[in-house]
Amino acid sequence: MQDLLARIKIPVNDNLYLKDPSTSELGQKIIDGSIALMNQLGFERFTFKKLATEIQTTEASVYRYFESKHKLLLYLINWYWGCIATRITLETRNIELPEQKLKKTIHILTALPNPEIDSLISNELALKEIIINESAKVLITKDVDEENKVGVFSVYKTLVSNVAAIINEVNRDYPYPNMLASSMIEGSNQQRFFAAHLPKLTNIKEDSDFVESFYLDLIFNTLKK
Amino acid sequence: MQDLLARIKIPVNDNLYLKDPSTSELGQKIIDGSIALMNQLGFERFTFKKLATEIQTTEASVYRYFESKHKLLLYLINWYWGCIATRITLETRNIELPEQKLKKTIHILTALPNPEIDSLISNELALKEIIINESAKVLITKDVDEENKVGVFSVYKTLVSNVAAIINEVNRDYPYPNMLASSMIEGSNQQRFFAAHLPKLTNIKEDSDFVESFYLDLIFNTLKK
DNA sequence: TAATATCAATAGTATTACTATTACATTTGC
DNA sequence: GCAAATGTAATAGTAATACTATTGATATTA
Numbered sequence: 368m369q370d371l372l373a374r375i376k377i378p379v380n381d382n383l384y385l386k387d388p389s390t391s392e393l394g395q396k397i398i399d400g401s402i403a404l405m406n407q408l409g410f411e412r413f414t415f416k417k418l419a420t421e422i423q424t425t426e427a428s429v430y431r432y433f434e435s436k437h438k439l440l441l442y443l444i445n446w447y448w449g450c451i452a453t454r455i456t457l458e459t460r461n462i463e464l465p466e467q468k469l470k471k472t473i474h475i476l477t478a479l480p481n482p483e484i485d486s487l488i489s490n491e492l493a494l495k496e497i498i499i500n501e502s503a504k505v506l507i508t509k510d511v512d513e514e515n516k517v518g519v520f521s522v523y524k525t526l527v528s529n530v531a532a533i534i535n536e537v538n539r540d541y542p543y544p545n546m547l548a549s550s551m552i553e554g555s556n557q558q559r560f561f562a563a564h565l566p567k568l569t570n571i572k573e574d575s576d577f578v579e580s581f582y583l584d585l586i587f588n589t590l591k592k
Numbered sequence: 593m594q595d596l597l598a599r600i601k602i603p604v605n606d607n608l609y610l611k612d613p614s615t616s617e618l619g620q621k622i623i624d625g626s627i628a629l630m631n632q633l634g635f636e637r638f639t640f641k642k643l644a645t646e647i648q649t650t651e652a653s654v655y656r657y658f659e660s661k662h663k664l665l666l667y668l669i670n671w672y673w674g675c676i677a678t679r680i681t682l683e684t685r686n687i688e689l690p691e692q693k694l695k696k697t698i699h700i701l702t703a704l705p706n707p708e709i710d711s712l713i714s715n716e717l718a719l720k721e722i723i724i725n726e727s728a729k730v731l732i733t734k735d736v737d738e739e740n741k742v743g744v745f746s747v748y749k750t751l752v753s754n755v756a757a758i759i760n761e762v763n764r765d766y767p768y769p770n771m772l773a774s775s776m777i778e779g780s781n782q783q784r785f786f787a788a789h790l791p792k793l794t795n796i797k798e799d800s801d802f803v804e805s806f807y808l809d810l811i812f813n814t815l816k817k
Numbered sequence: 818t819a820a821t822a823t824c825a826a827t828a829g830t831a832t833t834a835c836t837a838t839t840a841c842a843t844t845t846g847c
Numbered sequence: 848g849c850a851a852a853t854g855t856a857a858t859a860g861t862a863a864t865a866c867t868a869t870t871g872a873t874a875t876t877a
Binding site for chain 1: 633634636637725726728729732733734736737740745748749752753767768769770771772773774775778779782783785786789790792793794795797802805806809810813814816
C-alpha cells in the first residue's frame with residue numbers, strides 16, 4: 368500500500384503555486400520544511416524568512432514558489448485531502464458490504480494515522496496536526512468565495528461528496544449525507560484539538576480511540592432504519 | 593424575555609480587557625463599533641485604527657481598553673456564550689420532560705436568532721456571524737493553553753458541560769455527552785458557513801432550518817435506547 | 818482651589834508580509 | 848558550440864499593521 372501510494376502523483380490545483388514545488392529539489396525542501404516548521408510554530412508565527420533560514424535558502428526564493436504563506440498552507444491542505452481521497456478509493460474498492468465500506472471510510476477519516484501501516488508520506492502525522500490546528504485559518508476567511516471560484520476547494524468538495532455517496536449506500540433515504548460527512552471530517556479534527564487543549568469539551572476514553580468510536584456510534588445510529 | 597435579559601449583567605473574564613468597556617461610553621462604542629466593523633471586514637482586515645476612525649476616537653484610546661484585537665474578539669465571544677448560557681438556563685428551567693428540555697436547548701444553540709423574539713442585544717445577528725466566521729481564529733491557536741490557564745474559556749466549558757448534563761438526562765448511559773454537545777455547538781456554526789460559501793458541503797433544505805433539523809435528527813437518533 | 822487620578826491624543830517603533838531589481842546558472846535552438 | 852531563453856536565487860528594499868511611549872486634557876476629590 369505504502370509503495371503504491373508513493374508512486375501515485377497527487378494533483379494539486381495550479382492556482383496555489385507560482386512554480387510547482389514537486390518539480391525541483393528546492394521545491395521539495397520548501398514542502399518538507401514548511402510542514403515541520405509550521406507544525407512547530409503554528410501558522411501565525413511561521414514566516415517565509417524563518418523557513419528560508421531553516422532550509423538554507425532565501426525568503427525571496429520561497430516567494431518564487433508561493434505568493435503567500437496563505438497559499439502555501441492551502442497547498443498543503445489540498446495535497447493532504449488528495450491523499451486521503453485516494454486512500455479511501457483504494458482501500459474500499461474491494462469491499463462489497465456498504466456498512467463495511469462506510470466503517471473503513473470512517474476509520475480513514477477519523478483515526479490518527481498509524482506511522483507503520485498506513486502512512487502515505489514521511490511526515491503524515493505532522494501534516495495531520497497542521498490540518499487539525501491551522502485548516503480553519505485559511506478556510507474560514509473573507510476570501511473563501513474568490514478562492515472557491517478558482518477551484519481551490521474542489522478536492523475537498525469531491526471528498527465530501529464521495530463520502531456522502533458511501534453514506535447513502537447504507538441508507539438511501541437519509542436526507543443529510545453531505546452534512547454528516549463534512550461534520551465528521553471537520554468535527555473529528557476539532558475533537559482532537561479539544562482533547563489536547565480543552566479536554567472538558569470531549570470525553571476521552573483510555574481503552575479505545577474515542578473519536579473514531581464516537582463517530583461510528585453516531586453515524587450508524589443515525590442511519591439505522 | 594428581552595427586557596429581563598437586558599437587565600442581567602453578563603460577567604466576562606477580567607483578563608480579557610484592560611478597562612471594562614461596559615463602564616464607559618467610549619467602551620460601549622468600542623463594543624458596538626467592533627461588532628459592526630469586524631463583521632463587515634473580517635478579523636484579519638479589522639484593525640484598531642479603522643475602528644477608531646469609525647467611532648471617532650483614536651487607535652491608542654482603543655488600546656486603553658483592549659491590549660490586542662485578539663483579546664477584543666475573545667471578549668466578544670465570551671460575552672456571546674455567556675448570553676446563550678443564560679438563555680438556556682432561563683428558557684428551560686420550567687420544562688419538566690428531558691426530551692423537551694433538550695429540544696429547546698438544541699433550538700437555542702443551532703437556530704438563527706429571530707431578531708423580533710429572542711434577541712438579547714441590539715446586533716445579535718452580527719455577533720452570531722462573528723462567532724461563525726472568526727471563532728476558530730482565536731480558539732485554535734498556539735496560545736490556547738496559556739489563555740485557558742487564566743480562565744478565558746471557562747464560560748464556554750461551563751456551557752458545554754451544562755448541555756452535556758441535559759443530554760444525559762435523556763439517556764443516562766450515553767458515553768459521549770460532552771463530545772456531542774461541543775460537536776453540535778461548533779458544527780452548527782460551521783455548517784452555516786458552508787451553506788453561505790461552500791454549499792456542496794451541506795444539504796440546504798428550502799422548507800425548514802436544515803441545521804436545526806439535522807441536529808435534532810442526529811442527536812435524538814443517537815440517544816434512542 | 819490644588820492635588821490627584823482618570824482618560825484620550827499624538828507620534829512614534831518594531832515586525833512582518835510582500836516586491837523590485839539584479840546577478841548567476843542552466844537549458845535549448847540553430 | 849555559442850547565444851538566446853529560461854530557470855533560480857540573492858540583495859535590498861516598501862507598505863502595512865500591531866502595538867507603545869509620552870504628553871496633554873479632563874474630571875474628581877480633599
